[in-house]
Each structure stands twice: as C-alpha cells, then as structure tokens.
Amino acid sequence: MTRLSVPAFAARPVLAVAVVFGAVLTALSGRYGYHRDELYFLVAAHHLGWGYIDQPPLTPLIARVSTTLFGDTVMGLRVLSTLSAVVTVIVVALIAREFGSHRRGQVLAAVCAAVSGYVLGVGHMVSTSTYDLLAWMLIGLFAVKLLRTGDGRWWLALGATVGIALENKYLVVLPVGALLIALLVVGPRGVLRSWWLLAGVALAGLIALPNGLWQFQHDWPQLKVAGGISEDDGTENRIMFIPLQILQLSPFLVPIWIAGFLRIWRHLPWARSIALAYPVLCIAVLATGGKSYYALPLLLVLVAAGCEPLIGWGDRHRVRAVVGLVLTALTSALFTLPLLPASAADLVIPVNKEQGEQIGWPAFVSTVAAAWAKVPPSERSTATLFAGNYGEAGAVVRYGASYGLPQVYSPHMSFADWARPPDSNTGPVLLIELDRTPRFETYFRNCTQVGKIDSIVSNDEDGTALVLCDGPTEPWSTLWPKVRQFY
Template identity: 65%
Template sequence: MTTRRHPFAAVPVAVVAAIVAVVLTAVSGRYGFHRDELYFLVAGKHLAWGFTDQPPLTPLLVHVSGSIFGNTPMGIRVFSTLAAAATIIVVALIARELGADRRAQTFAACCTAVAGFPLGIAHLASTATYDLLAWMVIGLFAVKLLRTGDHRWWVGIGLATGIALENKYLVVLPLAALLLAVLILGPRSVLRSWWLLAGIITAALVAGPNLWWQATNGWPQLTVAGGISDDDGVENRIMFIPLQLLQLSPFLVPVWVAGFVHMWRSIHWSRPIALAYPILCLIVLAAGGKSYYALPLMLILIAAGAIPTLDWFSRGRTSLLAVGAVLTAVTSVIIALPVLPTSALGAVLPVNPEQGEQVGWPALTSAVADAWAQIPEPDRSRATIFALNYGEAGAIDHYGPAHNLPTPYSGHMSFYDWGPPPDTQTGPVLLVEQEPTQYYESRLGTCHQIGTVKTGVDNEENGTHLTLCTGPTESWSTLWPSLRRYY
C-alpha cells in the first residue's frame, strides 16, 4: 500500500528555512564560542581521520568554515546554519512522503523551525547539528523504502549512514531501533534484499577511514562513551522522560503524539517507523545515554503529525493554532538562542546549560594571563600552562596569543594525542582546574592557588582555580600517560 504524494510546497518551505537561517545568522555573533567550538578550532590544526572522542567531519567543517568566513563564532557557524535550513526542508519532504499536502508540509517545516532542540544545536558548530540532518536524510530514505518497496533506497541509506558515521556514531542507535521494528512488524522482505548488503558495503566504505583510525588507536571513543554512561547514566535515566517532553517544546507534544497515532492507525506501512521511537527510547535508557539521542525520530513523528493536527485546528480552532505557534517560537528562542542579556542567563541554564558554555572564555584567558604574570620572568621560558579540560585549553589557545601566553597543554581527549610539553619545560606549571584536583597537583610539585576565574554567569568555569605548581615531578614524556583524561 502506498500513500498519495502531493506536490512539494517548495516555496513556503524554503521561506521558512530562509527565515530560520536569517535569525541564526543575526544572533550567531552574540555571546561567544562554545567550549566544543574552541576544541574544534584546535582540532582543525591537527586534522586526521579521527579523534579520541569523535570522527573527523565536524572539526573539518569548522576548519573549512573558519578558513572561508573567519575564525569567529559567526564565521564557523555558517555551515551549521545551512544544515539547519536543510533539516527543515528534509522534514517537510518526509511529511510529503507520509501524505501531507502543501499546507501540512509547511506546518511540519514550521514546527521544526520553532522546536527548541533543533534551534539550539543549529546555533552552534556542533556534531549534533550535522547528526540531526544526517538522520533526517536517513529517515527520508527509510520512509521512501517502506512506502514504495523499492529496495534500491538501501544504497541511499548506506551512503547517508556512512557520512553520518564520519561525524558521530550515534546514528547506529536509531538505525538499530528501525531494524528491530521492521523485524517485529515487517515487511521483513526489505531485509532479505541484496540491496541491503549494497547499502552496508556503501556505509562501510564511506565510514571506513575513521573506523580504521579508531581500530588502530584502540577504539578510544568506546572508552569515552563508557565514561559518559558511568558518570551521567543515572541522571540521564531520571531526566529522560521530562526532557523528551521539554527539549522540542511542550507545545509540540500533541503534534508528535498525534503523529505516532496517525502512523500507527492510518498508514499501515509506516508502523515500523512509529514503533522505532519507543524502541529507541528503551535502547537509550538501557545505555544511560542522553535524552536528545531519541529526538531525531521525534521529528519524523512531527512530520506525520502535521496532517491530524491541522485537521483538528481547522475545526474552528485557528486562534489556538496562532497562540500555540507564538508561545512555541518565543519560548524556544529564549531558551535555545543567545537573545537574553548574559546577566539574565540564570533563568534558562537549568533547561539549556549550553547557553552558559558560550560565555566567559575571554575572561578565563585574561585571568590566566594575570596568573601567568605572577611567575618570575626568568622562569617563564621553562614554565607551562596545563588545563584540565579541552574548553579551557581551547580558549587559551585561541585568545592566549593576544596576552602573549604560550601554547597550552592538556591531557583531555585529543589534546593528549597532540603531545606533551617538551622535557626541557622543567619550570613552574600553571594548572587550570575547575576545582582542586589532588591527582594532578601531586604530579606537578608543590601547588597553591593564585587566582580564580569569574565568568559572569553560573557556568562550569565560573570559579575555576588557577593553581601554580613548582614543576613536574618527572619529565613530561614520562608523566604524560598518567595525565590522560577521557571524560
């Protein structure tokens, strides 16, 4: 059974995507870099087929965008803005495959445009930004596969999956959920096709370079993932359901619930896609993953929900639609985008702490420069700046030259792979640590705090300690393996 496809609402959907792109561009220069973006800027100087905690695509795109448009927050976010616009268009295309007419396609695009999570990640140069677009493309091809029964769509799914794996490995979770749903509900014939094997080979060829890098480097990303689950697994499980309701927008909950019901009751061939969402939720809960790992499938439910939602609103409830749209847009923009004064960020940080991670990095670097100035000038040529996380190290690397600071070092994530300080650096160590850490201080001599970072907002780096130590207890090359941090 196929579903009627209406003409694509190209103009109104493109207008929605363009409006979002304009808004994102207008605010992209506010606040500053996110800690991950500062890390990507440094990774761009060390391009490789893989990094300790991720594949190479996002650092590469940040490097290219920065090279073309400038290493500023606005410059490195250009491709993210384009990806966000493309995501909106793809969601509308999915709605079309599910039977939406031009009006419902536009509505699906609008829902995606005002949803909090897509807006928030679209503002940043983030792995999640490109991951969301990749999964929407995979979702579109999967819907086409099930709607038409044309097994050749497996090659498209394989190609999109391979590209997604060069950005983030999370794509395997929704794919696993969809495969399990097809095994449960059918049609199982799509799994007995040689085209499936062709898709797997395509994905393996595209993702192969990074998979080879991980394999030859001991699969460090598995260690990182295990550490995230151990550290945050309990909290992630407790907050999973509340965040599922909040992260797109509470006002969009009726839309995706209606989409699930519509796919289950009215579109027989789409039932596996509907079932894939609760299966994915169970997988994420079992793994202790973050709640947003399940959000891509929710956008497919949003696409399916456009038809029944508009039908409901058309029964004399158009004023409710207008009120709901305004409330969704306003709350999402305030929570997801840098529109508030930084002094007012405390109100949104409990919901979106990533807002706070874009504030305070110049202040941190300035505080580090003040602390560095306390080292006697004859000792500075042998002194070292060592940061305990990649955000701190990335900030000092980016802003430090303006303060005549040397290149910082860190054992965190891929900063470890970029090497230790020279063994000739036997002098004092300026340790940048969010809180006193005996493990590191004991390896860097006698230590005492000489400064504190004030970022101006209640984020992770506010109150960071600047600790001066007498020097490494062993040569840096000997000490280096003990300074590695995966999470």
C-alpha cells in the first residue's frame, strides 16, 4: 500500500459494532436519572444565546433539539448524545484505515473505542465532552488525511470542525496547538506553507465569531471559570494525571496505544507529528493544571494506529486477546454505565464520581420542599429559595413544581444572569449549601440549619445543609454581585 492509498473501509462490521454500542447506551440511558450538568443544560436550553458564563452555546442547543424531537425525558435528552458516541466509534475505525489498517484492524479499532471507559462514559450522558470527543476524532481523521495526502484542502475540513467545536468547548485549541507544535518540530512542515491553512483558520474564526463576540461583550467570563478550576483542582489534577490517563480509557488498552505510538514513530514518518502531539498536549495540560480527560481523545488516535500491528499477536494469543477485550468491556461498563442498583453505586463512585451525580435528585428536591415548609405561610410571598450551585438549582427547576416550590435563584454560572431575586424579597431565605460556610451566610441574618440531604450514595449532595435565614442584610440588587460564583 502506498502512502496515497488506503484499504477499503470495512463498513458492515464497523457499523455492526457501532449499532451494538448504540443499543447498549440506549438500553441504559433511562436508568438512575439526570446528571447535575444535564439539569443545568435543560435550563440553559430555555435561555438560548450565543454564549454562557461557563461554556459556548452548542451543547444547550443540542439538548433543546433532542428533547424537542425525542421527548423531555432522560432518555429523550440523551438520544443525540448516543448518536454522537456511535459516530465517534465509526470515526476511530476510519482513522485506523488512514493508518493502513485493513478490515480486521478497523473492526478492532471500533471495538476498542466502543469498550473504552471514556467513550462509554461521555456517550451515556449529555456533556460538552460528548460532542467535544467527536470533534477531536474528526480533527484527528482530517489531520491524518492531510498528512497522508499532502492535500492542503483538508485544512478547510479542519477549520470547519474546529470552528464548530469552539461553539461547544474551547478545549479544542489544545489538540490543534499541540499538532501545530509537533508539525514544526518533526514535520512535514510543507503542509504549513499553504494558503489553504489560512483559509481554514479564517473559516474556523468565522464560525466561532458569534461566541467570541459574546465573550468579549461579557468581559471574558470563561477565563474566570478556567482560572477557578485551575486554582481549586490544579494540584490534584497534576498528581492524578497519569493514573487517570490509564484508568479512564482502560488499563487493558495501554499496550494498544503504546503500539500505536511506536508504529507511527518507527514506520509512518509522515505521521510522526500525530504521535508527538500527544506528549505535547500532556505537557500543556499539566502546566495549566487541567483535568486528565483533556488529553484522552488523542489516545484514541494512537489506539487506532496500534490495532493493525496487534492483529498478528491476537492470532497467536486468541484466548488472551478475547479475554482482554471482554474484561475491558465489563470493567468499563461497570464503572461508567448504570449497571448496578442505585443503592450499590458507592462501589464504583470512588473511581467515577459521575455515577453518583445521576442519583437522588427527586429525593433531594423533596427534602428541600420539607425545609421550605418551615417558612411561615404569611412570609412566603417575600421569601427566597437560594441554591448554591447550578446542579441544585437545576434540580429544583426540574422537580420543584411537583412539590409546590417557588422559583429558585442561584448565583452560580449563568443562573446568576437568568434571574435575580427582586429587592422586594426582604423575607426569609432558604439556603441550599453543600457545606455551611460564611461565603453565603455572611449576607443573611440569623441563619439556622433546618434540614440536611441524606443521599443513598456518597455523592456531592450527600450532607448538603438546608439553612433558613431571617432575610438578606442588604437589597438583592446590591448583594447579588457579591455572592456571584464563576466556578
């Protein structure tokens, strides 16, 4: 096979893998319940705009489309997320094909993607990472095509994908930046000397412009959010970076992505920048204190490259290969999908806390309603329900009407912009606080805890304090900027 040719696409078996993968996600999509982020997206979907404090507009828009087309339920919300993950599996197989993998190598690449913990996890829920992963895989596919063929027109496909990805999550600048650095270091630098590159950059900028203007008009709030994440979690993120790179994709896939890196470096010199981009990206994430999953998508590109050379090993050690893939599928599914009864989720939450964030929200709101009932009826017209973060606020928006709860207010992320308590709300304030801290209670009079969330699992909401205060110490219009939270 020459560099300009690729094997035929193994469409039927790859699509079969993708269909089975999608069927598993669909069958389990209604278990447990909404994730805290999904509750936020549902509210954001009814405040559509060109940007939000903590993210661009695409994921809330997709949530709105999915619930409109497929129903305002947990399963309805997740349909397009499932489809995105299905397409991701197919794209990984296409990347393997670009690296010269034949039928079995492409199928193995699809299987590896389908059984990896990260793809299963982000495919199960709606998150910015769900659609970000698909964008990264498409960028990887188009980048490999660009390097394999030397055809500068692939810069247009890259530019369009990057532009759309920037309307979903800004992290896409990381792999693109890592790839450009790697191209400068190991080449082929010729692809950089092209007007098509400038056209691709212009196209990306044009597509991303609306959200860029929104960020500019709102004083770049995303920088405040990113700074808060790095300040709060940076040290822990750096310590856990390598272990989580292994665990979140799957320990069983480590030999495959190592084989992929070595194969590219030794035998595919035209693609060395793809291999080098991964360690460059890791250095950037470590330097900024970012989360480990920021670099995971590029590992899938290396997995795609590593499948073909392992076919021969698999033929010689068929039992080991099958057992390894089965164990990968079982462990990944156990830790990322709602397979266990909700009451038993504590067994996997230490490894994947997102499991716990899908459990207990109706009960959470029921407990809030019981605390709200302690507000004297004569004072409820001027009372305020105050949630400390967007997950709590989103849960009350979703389930509060069933319990007769009033509108909830939160100073967290874009909730702070969507609604502020009127100054006429001078009466009692029920605070929903993960932990009792002066951060909020300083601004209210005579605060007393009147309830506590007792979750059936050890999630972030377990132990949340419900604190009833006599009222705000100053008008809400003055107080609101002081309690606002960007992370």
